[in-house]
Amino acid sequence: xxxxxxxxxxxxxxxxxxxxxxxxxxxxxxxxxxxxxxxxxxxxxxxxxxxxxxxxxxxxxxxxxxxxxxxxxxxxxxxxxxxxxxxxxxxxxxxxxxxxxxxxxxxxxxxxxxxxxxxxxxxxxxxxxxxxxxxxxxxxxxxxxxxxxxxxxxxxxxxxxxxxxxxxxxxxxxxxxxxxxxxxxxxxxxxxxxxxxxxxxxxxxxxxxxxxxxxxxxxxxxxxxxxxxxxxxxxxxxxxxxxxxxxxxxxxxxxxxxxxxxxxxxxxxxxxxxxxxxxxxxxxxxxxxxxxxxxxxx
Amino acid sequence: xxxxxxxxxxxxxxxxxxxxxxxxxxxxxxxxxxxxxxxxxxxxxxxxxxxxxxxxxxxxxxxxxxxxxxxxxxxxxxxxxxxxxxxxxxxxxxxxxxxxxxxxxxxxxxxxxxxxxxxxxxxxxxxxxxxxxxxxxxxxxxxxxxxxxxxxxxxxxxxxxxxxxxxxxxxxxxxxxxxxxxxxxxxxxxxxxxxxxxxxxxxxxxxxxxxxxxxxxxxxx
Amino acid sequence: xxxxxxxxxxxxxxxxxxxxxxxxxxxxxxxxxxxxxxxxxxxxxxxxxxxxxxxxxxxxxxxxxxxxxxxxxxxxxxxxxxxxxxxxxxxxxxxxxxxxxxxxxxxxxxxxxxxxxxxxxxxx
Numbered sequence: 238x239x240x241x242x243x244x245x246x247x248x249x250x251x252x253x254x255x256x257x258x259x260x261x262x263x264x265x266x267x268x269x270x271x272x273x274x275x276x277x278x279x280x281x282x283x284x285x286x287x288x289x290x291x292x293x294x295x296x297x298x299x300x301x302x303x304x305x306x307x308x309x310x311x312x313x314x315x316x317x318x319x320x321x322x323x324x325x326x327x328x329x330x331x332x333x334x335x336x337x338x339x340x341x342x343x344x345x346x347x348x349x350x351x352x353x354x355x356x357x358x359x360x361x362x363x364x365x366x367x368x369x370x371x372x373x374x375x376x377x378x379x380x381x382x383x384x385x386x387x388x389x390x391x392x393x394x395x396x397x398x399x400x401x402x403x404x405x406x407x408x409x410x411x412x413x414x415x416x417x418x419x420x421x422x423x424x425x426x427x428x429x430x431x432x433x434x435x436x437x438x439x440x441x442x443x444x445x446x447x448x449x450x451x452x453x454x455x456x457x458x459x460x461x462x463x464x465x466x467x468x469x470x471x472x473x474x475x476x477x478x479x480x481x482x483x484x485x486x487x488x489x490x491x492x493x494x495x496x497x498x499x500x501x502x503x504x505x506x507x508x509x510x511x512x513x514x515x516x517x518x519x520x521x522x523x524x525x526x527x528x529x530x531x532x533x534x535x
Numbered sequence: 536x537x538x539x540x541x542x543x544x545x546x547x548x549x550x551x552x553x554x555x556x557x558x559x560x561x562x563x564x565x566x567x568x569x570x571x572x573x574x575x576x577x578x579x580x581x582x583x584x585x586x587x588x589x590x591x592x593x594x595x596x597x598x599x600x601x602x603x604x605x606x607x608x609x610x611x612x613x614x615x616x617x618x619x620x621x622x623x624x625x626x627x628x629x630x631x632x633x634x635x636x637x638x639x640x641x642x643x644x645x646x647x648x649x650x651x652x653x654x655x656x657x658x659x660x661x662x663x664x665x666x667x668x669x670x671x672x673x674x675x676x677x678x679x680x681x682x683x684x685x686x687x688x689x690x691x692x693x694x695x696x697x698x699x700x701x702x703x704x705x706x707x708x709x710x711x712x713x714x715x716x717x718x719x720x721x722x723x724x725x726x727x728x729x730x731x732x733x734x735x736x737x738x739x740x741x742x743x744x745x746x747x748x749x750x751x752x753x754x755x756x
Numbered sequence: 757x758x759x760x761x762x763x764x765x766x767x768x769x770x771x772x773x774x775x776x777x778x779x780x781x782x783x784x785x786x787x788x789x790x791x792x793x794x795x796x797x798x799x800x801x802x803x804x805x806x807x808x809x810x811x812x813x814x815x816x817x818x819x820x821x822x823x824x825x826x827x828x829x830x831x832x833x834x835x836x837x838x839x840x841x842x843x844x845x846x847x848x849x850x851x852x853x854x855x856x857x858x859x860x861x862x863x864x865x866x867x868x869x870x871x872x873x874x875x876x877x878x879x880x
Contacts, residue, residue: 269793290612292753310615318613324606328550341542341614408791415788432757436795453758453799 240302242266242388242420243287248296250282257282257444260296264437267417269410271431271452272424273522274441280424281320283441284392287422288318301388314342317381320392321374325365331376332361335383342384350383356405371398375406382409389413391423395430403427407434432456432518440525447529459516459524460495464488464508475502479528491516491524539616543624548631555591555636562587562640570647584644588665589699591633592672593692622680622749626742629676633669641665656718659727663712666734667702671695673738677745706730757792761800766809769820770830779819780810 243264250257257279264270274280285291287300289309298305303312325334339345354361357375359368368376378394389410395403411434413419425431431438432452439449448455466472466486474481477494488508492499500510516524565587569580601607611621644665649655678691706712711726768774780786783801787794801818804810809830812818846856 268795288613289617290609290754310617310620313613313615316613318609320609322606323609323613325610326550326607337542337546341539404791408788411791411793412788414794415784417784434791434793436793451795452793453795 240266241299242268242301243270243422244297244299245283245287246297248283248286248293248298250286250291250293255279255282255444257286257293260441260444260446262439262446262449264420264422266420267414268436269414269421269423269434270437270439271435272422272439272441273426273428273431273518274424275526277443278441279444280441281392284320284390284422284424287390288313288316315387317384317386317389318391319377319381319394321394321396322392323377325373325376325380327366328364330362330364331359331368331379334365334376334380335361338380338384344385346383346385349385350379353379353383353409357402371402374398375402378406378409382413385419387419389419389421389423391421393425394423395425395427403430410434428517428519428522438518440522442526442529443533445529447525456515456518456521458492458494459521460492460499461514461516461520462490462492462500462503462510463512463514464490464503464510466508468507470507472503472506472508475499475506480524493524493528538620539614540620540624540627543611543614543616543621544628544631547624547628551632555632558587558591559636559639562636563643566640566643566647570651584640585664585668585703588637588640588668589671589696591636592668592675592695618752619746619750622746625680626676626745629672633672637665637669654717654719655721658721659723660707660712663706663727663730663734664703666731666738667699667706670734670737670741671699673741677741681745681748758796758800758803761786761790761792761797762804765800765804766830769809770834774820776820779817782817 241263243262245260245262248257248260248262255277260279260283262283272280272283282291286293286298287305289306289312292306300308300312301315303309305312325331335350339347339350353359357372357379359372359376359379365373365376374394374397378391381389381391391410394410395406398406407430410421410423413421414436423431435452437450438452438455440447464472464487466483466488469486472481472483472488472490474490477492477496477499478490479493480491482489490503500513503510562584565580565583567580568583569577572580612618616624644661645658647653648658648661675688675692675695679688682688709726709730711724712730765774765780774780781789783797784794787797790797801810801812805812805818808821810818811821842856842860846853851859
């Protein structure tokens, strides 16, 4: 059984106005992990710690078996990193960048890089300063994909891309893990993208990990119950329910630990359950963040 | 695994080779002025020559600060390099960009002195003087690499440039240095040798300090 | 999302694109083809196996389960589910079973296109 691609234990990093606290994260090899959280939650910091670009104050970080930050040089031979705020050299062409990367990494796949050029609609002779935002993002991803690294760490890879480009990127990311020895970690605001291709989902808010688990199990835990309360009586907040909104005769309960007997329990409490709905990751995301912030203030 | 340092240096040189080339050309112009012109022109030539050396020290900093300003630092640090290796590569590039033209110009100047009727006794003093831009350059480059701050970099550059005039005047007024300037043969008296030792010591200290401080960095990008 | 994948696979079997004994793509292969996570496909396959629609053999991958009635069974399930929905809606509308049966007979005996034209003419 191969070791995890990424393992973070008890990681802490304190800045003046922000702190990453007690972060535990585990990415099994061959999987894709989606990293979601509001702006400023600490995604970028956590990702930079993984690359050894930021040293944690406390905690154990292992990437591809290397301890970070000490093993960062060795690790970076096998990691492909692209982030939204990373820039290439404006005055140079995409082709120059490709040759530069190819000269460093022996695993550069020329045929694959040319296929990606076509698929992404990029021209190697073009200077970086002449590219649109979307094209720059695709260029950065191309440079990282064509190396076929064992681990891809991507900070907002689909932000700012049109739907067609997003679809192309997602397709490439899933094709990466067709090789079971390769893994992907990506952070994103686009919950649909995360929902579509992630095997694991990790939620972070205000420097703390709220949830981290396999996607299907996670989606299975969340349900929305739409109910009618004929008597108008207030419904109880049963265990597993994280939010209950009642307005007169109608009530909506959001469950984050759904059990099949939950609707029955509400029926026994006097409600008539109209529908039990699954929730999209976006809805879960919002509900989750609301709940964890409420808990923090209590 | 190979160190990435040569690749990084090559990459930087590809991007900014124009500057040192221009500096050498201008420096040669200054030397020509010194050699061929009469009194005032010759003095202008000397001044211009030293100005070129000072300006040579400025361009590498622009390179380094640009990398941070234009956010290409993340791209470079995503490659298999450590903070220390990055500093070494940058120092190597900067030194290359400075040293090569510096050696060329100093070499040409020395050849000019020896081959002309200028007393060769001026050579030791000349060497003491031309090492100063090198030290000034190292100081500003190291500050740029280690602090990664535009503010500190600019302040240091400004301070160093201003201090040149003072330092040169001070140095020239030390009697021991000027004493044997008129002799037809270079004389390496105690003052000259002490000055050279101090300068070389300063160079080694600055380099060592830069590498040490860089290796202690905890937050990169 | 895994439900959609299950539907798609069932459809393929129901219409005969995949016959019993045919092997179906590996989990990772299908994930790549559809640009979805491996774990979603895995879940879909697991459920399908539980329902007896496919079988998975260690090291050999998955294939359509035996039992020639599989296609027919899937159609049967779909019909039951739809009838159930119709019945529930009819009750909501207060439609008598007899009336519902009559409506169903009419609909079943006609081309859908003819029905649409009839409706349009009735509305003019």
